[in-house]
Amino acid sequence: MDLTFSAEQDAFRAEARAWLAAHVPSEPLPSLDTAEGFAAHRAWERLLFEDRWSVVSWPSEYGGRDVGIMEWLIFEEEYYRARAPKRVSQNGIFLLAPTMLEYGTPEQKARFLPPMAAADEIWCQGWSEPDAGSDLAGIRSRAVRAAGDDGWQLTGQKTWCSRGAFAEWCFGIFRTDPDAERHRGLTYFLVPMAADGVTVRPIPQLDGETGFAEVFFEDVFVPDEHVLGGVGDGWKVAMSTAGSERGLSLRSPARYTEAAARLVELFADRGRPGGRIADDVARAYIDAQAYELGTYWMASRAADGHTIGAEASCNKIFWSETDLAIHAAGLSLLGPDAELLERSPADPGAGAGGTSAAGTGTGQADAYPGPWLDGYLFALAGPIYAGTNEIQRNVVAERLLGLPRS
Amino acid sequence: MRFAFTEEQLELRTAVRQVLDRECTTADLRTIVDSHDHGAGRSAERWAVLSELGAPGVLVAENHGGLGLTDVELVGVLEEAGWAGLPEPLAESAALAAPLLAAATRLAADGAAAHAVAERSLPMIAGGELVATVGGVDVTVDGLVTSTRPAPDVTQGTVVTERVAGASRAGLFLLAWEAPRLGWQVHAVPVDAVDVTAAPSIDGTRDLGAVEWTPWPHTVVASGVHATAVVGDLADRTAVAYAAELLGLADRMITIAADYAKDRQQFGKPIGSFQAVKHHLANARVKLEFARPATYRAADSLARQLPDRSEHASMAKALASDAADLAARVALQVHGAIGYTWECDLQLFMKRAWALSAAGGDATTHRARVLAAALDRLPPG
Numbered sequence: 001m002d003l004t005f006s007a008e009q010d011a012f013r014a015e016a017r018a019w020l021a022a023h024v025p026s027e028p029l030p031s032l033d034t035a036e037g038f039a040a041h042r043a044w045e046r047l048l049f050e051d052r053w054s055v056v057s058w059p060s061e062y063g064g065r066d067v068g069i070m071e072w073l074i075f076e077e078e079y080y081r082a083r084a085p086k087r088v089s090q091n092g093i094f095l096l097a098p099t100m101l102e103y104g105t106p107e108q109k110a111r112f113l114p115p116m117a118a119a120d121e122i123w124c125q126g127w128s129e130p131d132a133g134s135d136l137a138g139i140r141s142r143a144v145r146a147a148g149d150d151g152w153q154l155t156g157q158k159t160w161c162s163r164g165a166f167a168e169w170c171f172g173i174f175r176t177d178p179d180a181e182r183h184r185g186l187t188y189f190l191v192p193m194a195a196d197g198v199t200v201r202p203i204p205q206l207d208g209e210t211g212f213a214e215v216f217f218e219d220v221f222v223p224d225e226h227v228l229g230g231v232g233d234g235w236k237v238a239m240s241t242a243g244s245e246r247g248l249s250l251r252s253p254a255r256y257t258e259a260a261a262r263l264v265e266l267f268a269d270r271g272r273p274g275g276r277i278a279d280d281v282a283r284a285y286i287d288a289q290a291y292e293l294g295t296y297w298m299a300s301r302a303a304d305g306h307t308i309g310a311e312a313s314c315n316k317i318f319w320s321e322t323d324l325a326i327h328a329a330g331l332s333l334l335g336p337d338a339e340l341l342e343r344s345p346a347d348p349g350a351g352a353g354g355t356s357a358a359g360t361g362t363g364q365a366d367a368y369p370g371p372w373l374d375g376y377l378f379a380l381a382g383p384i385y386a387g388t389n390e391i392q393r394n395v396v397a398e399r400l401l402g403l404p405r406s
Numbered sequence: 407m408r409f410a411f412t413e414e415q416l417e418l419r420t421a422v423r424q425v426l427d428r429e430c431t432t433a434d435l436r437t438i439v440d441s442h443d444h445g446a447g448r449s450a451e452r453w454a455v456l457s458e459l460g461a462p463g464v465l466v467a468e469n470h471g472g473l474g475l476t477d478v479e480l481v482g483v484l485e486e487a488g489w490a491g492l493p494e495p496l497a498e499s500a501a502l503a504a505p506l507l508a509a510a511t512r513l514a515a516d517g518a519a520a521h522a523v524a525e526r527s528l529p530m531i532a533g534g535e536l537v538a539t540v541g542g543v544d545v546t547v548d549g550l551v552t553s554t555r556p557a558p559d560v561t562q563g564t565v566v567t568e569r570v571a572g573a574s575r576a577g578l579f580l581l582a583w584e585a586p587r588l589g590w591q592v593h594a595v596p597v598d599a600v601d602v603t604a605a606p607s608i609d610g611t612r613d614l615g616a617v618e619w620t621p622w623p624h625t626v627v628a629s630g631v632h633a634t635a636v637v638g639d640l641a642d643r644t645a646v647a648y649a650a651e652l653l654g655l656a657d658r659m660i661t662i663a664a665d666y667a668k669d670r671q672q673f674g675k676p677i678g679s680f681q682a683v684k685h686h687l688a689n690a691r692v693k694l695e696f697a698r699p700a701t702y703r704a705a706d707s708l709a710r711q712l713p714d715r716s717e718h719a720s721m722a723k724a725l726a727s728d729a730a731d732l733a734a735r736v737a738l739q740v741h742g743a744i745g746y747t748w749e750c751d752l753q754l755f756m757k758r759a760w761a762l763s764a765a766g767g768d769a770t771t772h773r774a775r776v777l778a779a780a781l782d783r784l785p786p787g
Contacts, residue, residue, distance in 0.1 A: 001415075001478050001706050002408045009407065070407045264780045272781070282773035285780055286721050290696040293409070297699035300409040314695040317688075390681070396691055397684030401664040404679040 003296070005074065012067065013074045016053065020082035023047060032088045033209035038166045041088035045119030055093050055117045058101075062109065063117035069299045076252035083258075091163055092116040092123035096171045099241045103188075103229040112169075112190065126158035126172025126191070126215055127238070133160075134391050136173075137182045137235065141217060143174040143189065151223040152176070154191065157216050160385070164213030165202035168193055171241075173234040186234030190226040191217075207377050251319045253292035259326045259375065260288035263333075266372075270333045277332050284325040291315075291322055310399035313392040320382030320389060327376035331369070340369045409699065411482065418459070418475075419482035425455045426490035432751045435491050439610035439754065453494055457534025462500045467508070470524075472532035476709035477501075477643075481650045481702060488654025488762075491754050493611035495539050495572025501647035503538035503580050504531050506640055510592060513632040520627035523594040527578055541570035541617060542582030542592075545641050545767030547774040552590075554583030557618055566618045571765075573602045573615025580627070581619060582637050590633035593625040609761035611754070642719040644766035646708055649701045649719075649726035655759045656694045656726070656733035662752055663687060663737035677740070686736040693732050697725035717779040720772035727769040730759040 005013070029044065030037035048054040049063060057072040058064025065071075087093070093116060100109060115121040132138040141156020154174055161170065170191045177185030193200065197220040202210035229237035267273075267281045294315070302308055331338040383389040397403040411419075429452040456462065464480045466472020473479070480501055487496050507528060510520040530536035542554040557564040567581045579595045601618040628636045664687055667678030677683050704722035707715035734756040738745045745752050763769070 001411065001702070003703060003706055005407055264777070265784060267777075268781055268784055278777060279770055279773055282724075282777035286700075286724055286773060286776055287696070289721060290700045290725055293699040293703050294696045296407065296409045297702070300407070303408070304410060311695065314692045317692050318696055390685065393685040393688035394681065396688035397678070400691060401660070401684075401687055403664060403667060403684050403687070404676050406679050406681060 005070070009071060009074060012071050013078060016075050016078040017082070019051060019053060020078055020084055023051075024082045024084045029085045031209055032086055032163075033165070033205075033211040035166065038088060038163075041085055042119045042122065044085050045087070045089050049118040054089070054119070055097070058097065058113065058117065062113035069302060070296075073252060073254075073295065073299060077254040077257075080252075080254035080258040088163065089116065089119045089122050091125050091167075092121070092169075095125065095241050096123055099188075099237060100228060102240055103233075103237050105225075107225065108190075108228065121168045122163060122166065123169045123171060124161040124164040124167035124193075124213070124215075125241075126161055126164075126170045128160045129157055130159055134388050136238075136387075137186070139173060139175060139186070141172070141174045142178065143176050143187060143222070146221055151221055152187075152189065152227070154189065154197075154217045154220040154222055157214065159203075159214045160212050161215050162212045162385075164193075164200060164215055165210045170198075170215060171228070173238050176231055176234070180232065183235045184232055186238070187231050188228040188234040188237040189222050190228055191220060191222055195220050195222070197221075206380070207374070251315075253288070253295045253319075256288035256319065256322050256326060257292050259323070260285045263326055263330050266330055266333050273333070277329070280325070280329040280332060284322065284329045287318070287322040287325060291319055294318070310395050313387075313395040314400075316386055317383075317389050317392050317396070320379070323379040323382050324376075327372055327379045330372040331376055334369050334372060338369050338373070341373065342370060409702070411478070411702075415479050415482060418479055419486055421459055422456070422461060422483050422486040423489070425459060426452075426486060426492060429455055430490040430492055432491075432754055435493060435611055435754045436751070438493055442606075442610065453534055453537075456494070456496065460532070461496060462534045462537075463504070463532025464500055465505050465508070466528050466532035470528040470532055472504070472528070477646065477705040478702070478709050481646070481705035484647055484650035485654040485657075488651030488758075489658045491611065491655070491658070491758055493613070495537060495575060495613065497647040497651060498539040498572050498576075499531055499537050502540045502640060502643050503578070504528060505643060506540060506580050506592070506636060507531075507538070507594070507627070509636050509639055510627040510632070513628060513635065519594070519624060523578075523627055527594075531578075536577045537572060537575050538578040538580060539570055539572040539576040540580045540582075540640060540644075541567040543637050543640055543644070545645070545771055545775075547771055550637060550641055552582060552584040554581060564618060564620050566616050568616050569605060569614050569765075570602075570617045572613050573617055574604065574613050579617055579619065581617065582633070582640065583621065585621065589630065590628075590637045591621065591626055592628040592633050592636050593619070593621050594627045595619045595625055599625075607761055609757040611758065612761050638716065641766070642716050643708065645719040645723035645772065646701065646704045648762045648766045649697070649704065649722040652726040652730035652759060652762050653694065653698055653701055655755050655762070656690065656697070656730040658755050659730075659733040659737040659752065659759065660687060660690050660694065662755070663740040667740055683740055686740060690729070690733040690736045693725075693729040697722070697729040700725045714779075717776055720767070720775040720779075723767060724769045724772040724776065727763040727772070731763050731769070734759045 029040040032038055032041040045054055052065055055064045056067050056075045060066045097113060097116060100112060127136060129139050129141060141158060143152040143154045146153050158172055170193055173186045173188050175185055176187040197218040199216040201214045203212050203214060205211040263281055264285055298308055398405055429449060434449060460473040461483055463472030464475050464483060468474035484497055484501060507524045511524040527536055531538050542552050544551050544553045553569060554565050554567040557566045565583055577597045579600055580592060581595055582590060582592045585591050599619060602615040605614040605616050607614045667683050668676050670677050701722040704718040707718040737752055741750060741752060744750050
């Protein structure tokens with residue numbers, strides 16, 4: 001058991017820290033769910049890519065540094081510590097890429113991974129449909145063979161596609177064999193959003209910004225080379241993405257340990273109130289550390305060659321509830337100020353900047369409500385996306401505890 | 407960075423599991439709780455096989471007949487003790503008393519006495535011929551306080567240490583108290599110099615006693631700053647040892663309840679097929695999943711004597727206490743009324759979980775300690 005980092009890992013950390021210190025914008029970028037903010041975040045991704053920081057764990061031929069999962073976690077720690085911008089390309093680099101590295105052809109990897117790493121092509125996810133959310137295998141969007149027999153015609157509707165309002169590409173599952181058992185007749189497609197027949201309708205989220213979108217497909221042609229994995233294997237391929245989404249790659253622990261550190265600062269700034277609220281702060285702080293340790297534990301298992309299966313569902317439940325606990329405690333500390341969206345002009349710290357408590361910013365303890373409200377709103381989505389926590393609990397009960405299916 | 411056990415570490419743990427599966431059955435535990443007599447279910451055989459494996463001497467140096475291993479090896483052994491509901495004071499003797507004696511000797515403030523006791527006792531503790539236990543320290547939000555008080559209505563100078571585990575079994579008592587004007591002291595008191603009154607616990611296998619003894623100068627093994635250090639270390643070790651047992655207990659209760667939910671039928675199907683039942687058990691499993699690495703890390707920090715080990719120990723105890731409390735609550739609910747009966751084996755583990763969840767500081771107390779440590783790290787101003 002060795003919980004220390006090697007000299008090489010320390011050097012890697014130092015290099016990442018120095019680069020981030022020199023490059024992270026001093027003022028927070030505009031929200032990535034606006035056209036202006038999307039462009040600004042894309043430019044930031046481009047900067048990361050140019051110095052090979054955008055996808056450190058990828059093979060170098062696709063723009064990465066070929067480093068292991070521990071180094072990726074180190075990079076993430078430094079990234080959050082530096083309060084660098086949110087990753088506008090996260091759906092592609094964290095969710096699609098691991099699946100593509102596993103199932104993609106050499107041509108697909110060469111075609112799609114470099115522009116994904118450079119944020120020249122930003123991806124959204126096309127999974128949920130109006131009538132298929134938790135019951136994902138119930139999707140109805142379909143694909144039929146195109147007339148020329150060189151591809152597929154996609155028809156249907158996807159929804160809750162994060163970054164869908166501005167993305168260039170969509171990865172999604174469509175039904176290719178309506179007669180097969182419902183988990184079988186599905187196929188995983190890579191679809192350009194600019195293709196004929198694609199219509200995007202942005203959907204304002206709880207915060208009023210268009211963080212996700214509905215996407216309509218009307219006889220959209222997709223060539224055979226844009227099928228990921230085998231025809232009819234869509235469910236298996238999609239579950240590999242789902243594993244990444246719930247497990248290690250979507251939510252690195254640094255996100256929570258950094259927010260928890262700021263929570264402790266806020267607790268101090270607010271005069272260290274006692275009683276229940278102190279216990280809430282302590283609990284959130286400890287859960288963030290527990291998530292970090294659990295991640296290193298799981299990453300060590302992965303590094304030893306074990307596959308991470310249903311344990312990923314435990315992760316998803318834990319990080320989403322931890323995120324909520326951290327931000328709910330932050331709002332409790334702010335008391336009657338918690339509903340305020342802006343810092344009061346009378347506040348001596350006004351104008352010092354700062355954004356999401358869990359994301360970016362430059363403020364000290366973020367001792368005004370805006371970032372905590374943003375973080376809370378964001379955290380509220382956690383138990384819903386990437387498979388609701390209720391579905392995850394079913395997975396834990398059935399696969400880890402062996403309880404019978406409903 | 408490799409946060410995992412080695413093959414050898416896992417082998418020791420597996421060996422303990424195999425022995426306890428055979429030697430520590432629920433029928434054995436039931437003999438103890440049914441008779442209300444801690445002696446009744448005692449198996450000399452059980453302690454002997456554990457001793458053959460070296461369990462009581464995991465932390466004892468090889469030149470004293472022990473395995474010379476660390477808390478990282480011990481944590482898995484204690485998790486197995488928790489899983490089995492082991493009624494012998496393995497945690498107290500192996501994880502608390504043995505390293506306390508070794509530390510007192512190392513600090514050597516009161517060198518001669520500590521050294522003599524250690525030289526005599528450690529080989530016997532390692533071999534299992536002598537069971538040692540500890541007492542006298544309680545963890546509170548405001549710090550460590552002693553549970554050793556002046557005895558009422560007896561000879562001047564006699565004191566009573568409350569809630570000493572394994573009290574009817576121990577041959578050697580390492581007892582802490584805060585002497586008036588002198589601060590913390592730790593004494594090594596042999597069984598013939600104590601008077602034990604049973605203090606029945608909700609957990610009928612815990613063998614608690616109030617221990618009456620007299621602090622003499624010749625029984626002191628640590629005093630002054632050294633005693634303060636030893637007592638602090640004892641609190642941390644208690645937190646980690648009980649956290650490890652609580653992990654095993656939580657796992658056992660979840661397993662018992664899941665097995666029951668697969669078997670018990672209502673509305674024509676196993677109750678485990680209903681989401682309300684599934685989600686209870688999944689929640690307990692998730693808590694356990696994240697209490698484990700924190701406890702293993704705390705054991706590693708103890709082994710390496712890291713500066714943050716106290717905070718890590720508190721984090722482990724907070725998480726493990728909560729995990730076991732939830733597992734107990736959920737397992738009872740999944741069983742329904744049968745779980746509320748004396749007949750159901752769940753009680754054997756549930757009551758131990760309640761006891762150990764509170765012993766050595768409960769979750770709220772340890773959370774407060776962690777928060778205090780986190781606040782101490784903030785830059786001034």
